[in-house]
Amino acid sequence: MGRYFRRKLLIYGLTFVIAVSINFAVPRLMPGDPVARMLTRNSVANVESSEAMRGYFNELFGLDVPLWQQYFNYWGALFRGDLGVSVFAFPSPVATVVADALPYTLALLLPSILLSWFVGNALGAMAARNKLLDNGALPIGYVLTAVPYMWLAILLAWVGGIILGWFPVAGGYSFALTPAFTWTFIVDLVHHWFLPFLSLFVVALGGWAIGMRNLVIYELESDYSNYLQALGAPNRLVRRYAFRNAVLPQITGLALQLGVVVGGALVTEVVFAYPGLGSLLLNAISSQDFFLLQGILLFIVIGVLVFNFLADVVYVLVDPRTRLGLEGGQS
Amino acid sequence: MTLEVADLQVHYRTLKGDVRALDGVSFSLADGEIVGLAGESGCGKTTLGKSLIRLDGRMRHVGGTAVLDGDELPIGDDKAMNARRWKEVSIIPQYSMSALNPTRKIGKMIAELLRARGKSYREFKDELVRRLELVGLTEKVLDNYPIELSGGMKQRVVMVLSTLLDPSLLIADEVTSALDVTNQRAVAETLVRFRDMGFVKSMIVVTHDLSLVYQIADTIMVMYAGRIVEKAPAETIIKSPKHPYTRALIGALPEVGLEYGDERLQSIPGKPPHLLNPPTGCRFRARCPLASEECEAEPPTVTVEAGHEVSCWKAN
Incomplete structure (x- = not known):
């Protein structure tokens, strides 16, 4: 296995060099x-x-x-950790500009991706064996996945922010406040964070649920499930196995999603005027800020590589079949 | 009397209507008997085997009973069957190669299965290892993933696992189909050994390979279009078959030691009837060389001699 990881690391290193050059x-x-x-x-x-x-x-x-x-x-x-000086936010160094935006993006994307993954998988697995849920909840999932994200985000902003007036529609925090580690500021931060978070969560949810439903159904129909049932295994055990095997491809999907996390959710950040990496990227392009652009892209490259590597590691740990392939085992 | 099946009817639900895969099957199985169940594809052999342990989603129990050791099997009731499965009725499935969970070590999977059935793995461990060694495997396989074993090894693991709780009735469904000839021989001998050692009381060996089942079965039943057309001791079926279908089946087998030269093996012309709307009367009559007018009526089941039953007008 060590050889496998060394080879992987080499490939990732090479990818890194090429990506940085590009x-x-x-x-x-x-x-x-x-x-x-x-x-x-x-x-x-x-x-x-x-x-x-x-x-x-x-x-x-x-x-x-x-x-x-x-x-x-x-x-x-x-x-040396020197990414140059930003043109757009002259004379701040790129590293500072990116570091300022990064927490917003991470706080927005990590919870929404992880939560939608967990909830979506659970929902999908339930739908796989519950006709009512399958017929009732999944069509909603299809609609949510099919709907253009922009439209949904604007709709959410309109309903939650304008009609109901429960949430602010723009910004990372109120302009009246200055960032500080106080309760007022944190509450305000969460208040602003909620709508963009919700939009991302809701859109991703349907996709995970649909994927999981199909995977679980496939596993429940597979030979080993049939055999277990023929030996009188209770449904609990059969479903546990099916779920565990069905979740494997979902792990890859999650890693890919997490990889682009650092790129930010451009559309979300634009719609909700959220000060994350996505809007920064847009600004960098429109003001021809080479150095900022490079800095952000670098973060994206690193993010994708790191999370893909993590996915490789996790996959090898959870799926013995991949492990065997690497060790030259025979099928 | 281990198993007594009477007028069993199992249908497949399809959009076009019910396919009568089993249409009134009756037979009995004695303690220690190995019965071979032969016939063409689509004649209902596998359906019969499955019916006795677990109907799949499309199958429906329409009528008839199966009594095992004096206790009726609740064929149509999936939940009630659960208590009987594995302990009383067990199966070696067609798909032994993929019957084990690919992401669990074999030992762990068996442990979890036993625990889920309220048994203790530790209690069964010694017996399990003993039986694995009996089929030429070592304790080490328990620590392997299924992918690490060869097809034949997986098959043997499944054979041991299926019979671990000493069931009364074992259904071996096309167990040799996916194996090469040497392995086929070994598997067939293992089945007999399991019976001789008392791991299973009696056995139904579903196969389309008459020559293989002849070597291990005490009795052979031949199925055609959802019904049993002939049942007799293995020797009799091969040496003096009565039903024209059985004769045709045996005529289609090559014989060792015979030179065929330019001569072609006889195949049975035509196809078995569709069971969505089975023909009345004798179902084989469209392909039968002996068919005559009387065959349009339901053929009687004739007992030619003790233990030899044929459903045919021409049996005598």
């Missing part, structure tokens, strides 16, 4: 010039001072050296 290249291949943009923003009319500023910015962002040198500088800075 990450370096993509913003530079985009049309537009961030320095020119900075200059316009500062509305420098004088040609001489404009030239001086251009030189200053080029040096600051490290754009004054040839591309290949930029590439190596980029790697060097990366290992």
Whole structure:
């Protein structure tokens, strides 16, 4: 098994290098010039001072050296934890800008993904053996999955925020407050957090439930379930086995979902004006902020790789069949 | 008398109506008897085997009874059957290769199954290991996942597991179909050994392989279109079959030691009738070389000699 993990790690490492290189290249291949943009923003009319500023910015962002040198500088800075300076939020360093947005995204996505996974799997497993639930609850799941997410989010914001007026419709916290570790602020935070969380939870729920239902039904019809029942095994045991085996593909699905967590839920964050990585990413693109864009993409790459690796590890632990394949066992 | 089946009728529910897979099956099975159940695909052999232990979702018990050791089996009542399964009636399924939960170690699965049936694994462990060794496996397989065993090994594990509680009746459903010839032989011998050692009292061996069942069965029943058409001691069925269908089946078997040359083995022309709407009278008459007018009426069951029963007008 050690050999398997070493090989996996190597592949993940290689993927990381390639991803980081692409990450370096993509913003530079985009049309537009961030320095020119900075200059316009500062509305420098004088040609001489404009030239001086251009030189200053080029040096600051490290754009004054040839591309290949930029590439190596980029790697060097990366290992020092230096992601450069943001253009969009000049002069904050990218690391700070990303670190400020990250908690919002994580607090929004981790609970919604995990909770919808747990609840969806439980619901799906129940629906698999309960006609009433299958006919009643699952169609709702189909509708929720099929509905365009944007529409649902806007609907939720409209109903919860405007009609009922229970929740604020925008922002991560009230503008009247300053972030602090106080009860008022935390309550306000949760208050703002609820609607975007709910929208993500509800949309993901149906998909998990439907998938789980089908998987459990498949397992309950399989030979080993039939054999157990022929030997008079109580339903409890048969269902436990079926559930355990059905959940395996769902684990992979969860890992993939978690992998993109750091990318943020762009649409959610836009609809609810939530200050997470998603809206930051959008801002970075629209203001041609190479460095911020690189920084965010880097986080996404790391997130995807780490969670995929975790999925590999978990899968090997829970499914003996994968383990055997790795050890060269015969079927 | 271990098993007494009377006029058993089991139908499959389909959108087009009921398919009468078992249409009035009666037979009995003595203590220690191994009966072979033979016939073409779709004649109801597997349905008969399943009916005695567990109807699947589409099967419906329409009529008739099965009495095991003086106690009627609640065939149509899945819950009530549960108490009888494994302890009194057990099955070695067609799909032994995939009958074990792939994500559980075999020992753990058996332990959990025993516990779920209110038995203690520790009590059965020694017997389990003894029987595994009897079929040429070691205690080590209990620590393996099913995927780590070969097909033949899995089959043997299932055979031991199915008979662990010493059931009265064992249904062996096409147990040899997926195996190569040497393994077939070993499995057949193991079945006989299980009977001889008292692990099972009596046995129904469902198969389409007459030559194999001939070697192990005391009695052979031949089924056609949901009914038993002939029942006789194994020797008699092979040497002097009475029913034209049985004769045709045996005629289709190659014989060892005979040169066939250009001669072709006889196959039975036509197909068995569809059981959604079975024909009246003798169901074999459309394919029967001897068919005549009287065959349009229900054939009588004739006892040719003690233990040899045939449902045919031409039996005498």
